[in-house]
Amino acid sequence: QTIANSRVLAELGVEFxxxxxxxxxxxxxxxxxxxxxxxxxxxxxxxxxxxxxxKCHGLFHGINVKLCKCGGLTPASRMLKQARELGMxxxxxxxIESTVGISAAAQLLPLLDYADFDGATLxxxxxxxxxxxxxxxxxxxxxxxxxxxxxx
Numbered sequence: 001q002t003i004a005n006s007r008v009l010a011e012l013g014v015e016f017x018x019x020x021x022x023x024x025x026x027x028x029x030x031x032x033x034x035x036x037x038x039x040x041x042x043x044x045x046x047x048x049x050x051x052x053x054x055k056c057h058g059l060f061h062g063i064n065v066k067l068c069k070c071g072g073l074t075p076a077s078r079m080l081k082q083a084r085e086l087g088m089x090x091x092x093x094x095x096i097e098s099t100v101g102i103s104a105a106a107q108l109l110p111l112l113d114y115a116d117f118d119g120a121t122l123x124x125x126x127x128x129x130x131x132x133x134x135x136x137x138x139x140x141x142x143x144x145x146x147x148x149x150x151x152x
Contacts, residue, residue, distance in 0.1 A: 002017065002020040002021070002033050002037065003032075003033060003036045003037055006037040006038040006039045007038050009038075009039060010038045010039050014039060015039070015040075015114070016039050016040040016041065016042050016061070016062070016089070016114070017037060017039050017040070017041050017042070018041075018042050018044050018064060019041070019042065019043055019044040019045055019046060019060070019064075020033060020041065021033065022045070023045040023046045027059060030046070030059040030060065031058065031059050034058070034059050034060060034061065040061035040062060040089055041060050041061050041062075042060060042061065042062045042063065042064050042089060042091055042114070043056040043059070043060035043062070043063045043064060044064045044093070046059070046060070047060075047063040047064065047065065047079070048066075048069045048070060049070060049071075049075075050070070050075055050078055050079050050082070052079075053079050053082045053083050053086070053088075054082070054086075056083075056088070057086045057088060060088070061088060061089050062083065062088045062089025062090060062091060062113065062114075063079065063080075063083050063088060063089075063090060063091065064091040064092070064093045064114075064116070065079050065080060065090070065091070065092050065093070066092070066093050066094060066095060067092070067094070067101060067104060067105050068094070068095050068097065068101065069095075072104075073104060073107060073108070076092065076105075076108060077108060077111065080092075080108060080111040080112070081111065084111070089113045089114070090111055090112050090113050090114070091112060091113060091114035091115065091116065092105045092108050092112055092115055092116070092117075093115075093116040094116060094117055094118070094119035095119055096119050096122045096123065097119040097120065098119075098120055098123065098126050098127045098128050099120045099126050099127075099128040099129060099130045099131065099148060100127065100128045100130070100146075100148050100150075101119065101120075102117045102119060102120050102130070102131055103128070103130035103131040103141070103146045103147050103148045104146050105117060106131040106138055106140070106147075107146065109138060115138075117131075117133055117138075126151065127150060127151055127152045128148045128149060128150050128151055129141070129148065129149045129151060130143070130146065130147045130148035130149065131147060131148075
């Protein structure tokens with residue numbers, strides 16, 4: 001079904017599909033989608049650690065790294081660099097998290113093809129001010145370090 005849907009999604013201007021199968025689906029199933037999808041397929045649940053990047057090569061066109069899952073900026077940076085060396089697309093996403101996490105993740109933008117930084121918009125009240133996104137552009141704070149100011 002994902003393969004058929006990829007054609008329609010491509011016509012609608014969708015750029016990629018984020019992991020359509022469960023992480024524990026057979027590798028052959030991931031590979032089939034990888035080979036037959038019209039759109040690039042980006043690993044999410046299948047790529048949590050540095051060791052997972054190599055495992056995703058040949059099953060996905062790229063990886064989505066989440067700082068909360070991989071252990072922070074340093075392992076995330078290594079994962080993204082490894083994916084680039086393997087010719088894969090790179091993305092950083094987020095969980096439902098404050099601007100603290102989003103501002104940290106934004107430091108990796110030069111290594112990315114895609115970014116998903118909407119986590120703080122899903123909070124009733126953010127605990128920090130920092131990186132903002134306006135009209136699809138990231139605006140960095142003038143505050144030193146990761147550019148955050150705690151509001152609590």
